Amino acid sequence: MARKLAVIGAGLMGSGIAQVSAQAGWDVVLRDVTDGALARGKDGIAASYEKFVSKGKLEAAAAEQALARITTTTDLDAVSDADVVVEAVFEKIEVKREIFQALDKLAKDEAVLASNTSAIPITKIAAATSRPERVVGTHFFSPVPMMQLCELVRGYKTSDETLAAAREFAESVGKTCIVVNRDVAGFVTTRLISALVVEAAKLYESGVASAEDIDTACKLGFGHAMGPLATADLTGVDILLHATGNIYTESQDEKFAPPEIMRRMVDAGDIGRKSGQGFYAH
Numbered sequence: 497m498a499r500k501l502a503v504i505g506a507g508l509m510g511s512g513i514a515q516v517s518a519q520a521g522w523d524v525v526l527r528d529v530t531d532g533a534l535a536r537g538k539d540g541i542a543a544s545y546e547k548f549v550s551k552g553k554l555e556a557a558a559a560e561q562a563l564a565r566i567t568t569t570t571d572l573d574a575v576s577d578a579d580v581v582v583e584a585v586f587e588k589i590e591v592k593r594e595i596f597q598a599l600d601k602l603a604k605d606e607a608v609l610a611s612n613t614s615a616i617p618i619t620k621i622a623a624a625t626s627r628p629e630r631v632v633g634t635h636f637f638s639p640v641p642m643m644q645l646c647e648l649v650r651g652y653k654t655s656d657e658t659l660a661a662a663r664e665f666a667e668s669v670g671k672t673c674i675v676v677n678r679d680v681a682g683f684v685t686t687r688l689i690s691a692l693v694v695e696a697a698k699l700y701e702s703g704v705a706s707a708e709d710i711d712t713a714c715k716l717g718f719g720h721a722m723g724p725l726a727t728a729d730l731t732g733v734d735i736l737l738h739a740t741g742n743i744y745t746e747s748q749d750e751k752f753a754p755p756e757i758m759r760r761m762v763d764a765g766d767i768g769r770k771s772g773q774g775f776y777a778h
């Protein structure tokens with residue numbers, strides 16, 4: 497019998513996780529608060545499957561079967577028979593804690609309770625439940641169908657069994673996992689990109705090199721697909737300022753102190769691609 501996955505939140509990440517999981521044979525129930533959000537999520541998944549079919553990367557019949565494995569609901573009770581629950585709602589700790597409190601009452605005792613948070617400590621989310629050993633971070637990357645990585649995050653009380661079950665789930669949907677053994681701010685991935693962006697912005701700010709040359713150094717010197725300043729523009733300078741600021745506050749490590757230029761860019765509204773101007777004009 498196929499195993500059952502419940503995904504809470506049918507936005508960009510939740511629908512991506514549902515998509516790859518259904519394709520890998522999981523029975524998926526996708527839960528959101530409104531029928532509109534569920535319809536948008538499921539339509540997006542159908543469109544993405546169609547794209548893979550048109551490119552010859554997925555059989556039409558397989559796409560149809562995968563889509564049929566995804567049901568949608570606004571009822572949180574639907575998690576009651578899930579083996580794995582992945583939460584992918586807004587990045588707000590109060591919302592996530594409220595959901596985990598409810599999951600604690602509704603989910604099977606042996607279910608894995610996972611959060612896709614990109615920055616909130618798993619320990620804080622797990623503390624909303626009576627079973628923090630069953631709570632783990634499964635940090636997928638966007639777009640989920642294309643990105644290979646899943647960053648598994650151990651909360652303070654996450655058990656070895658839970659981590660192993662989370663790994664098994666992520667690998668079953670085609671991802672390669674890295675394990676974050678201590679629940680530090682920014683995990684591994686956000687710490688790495690923050691350190692790189694902060695240093696790149698400092699070099700740019702002090703006139704050591706142009707934005708283009710800093711990015712070219714990373715692309716041609718280190719084989720990065722994209723330079724740090726172009727990445728900042730794509731992600732949003734505001735998002736990265738917030739992320740590095742959080743890591744700095746928690747760690748008090750000077751290397752994460754956001755440089756002044758990032759604050760001024762955000763004050764001025766030059767936050768990257770979404771505003772038309774960041775380190776580059778778009």
Ligand SMILES: NC(=O)c1ccc[n+]([C@@H]2O[C@H](COP(=O)([O-])OP(=O)(O)OC[C@H]3O[C@@H](n4cnc5c(N)ncnc54)[C@H](O)[C@@H]3O)[C@@H](O)[C@H]2O)c1
Nearest residue numbers: 505506507508509510528529533584585586587613614638
């Ligand atoms: N967008 C990214 O690139 C990215 C990458 C990695 C991790 N994340 C993390 O994934 C999570 C989701 O991000 P996203 O970009 O998919 O957000 P999103 O805004 O696209 O989707 C969030 C969804 O959650 C729903 N929601 C809100 N409250 C809910 C509730 N109580 N029950 C069920 N659904 C609820 C919303 O209606 C919305 O559909 C966040 O924690 C985010 O930090 C995002």
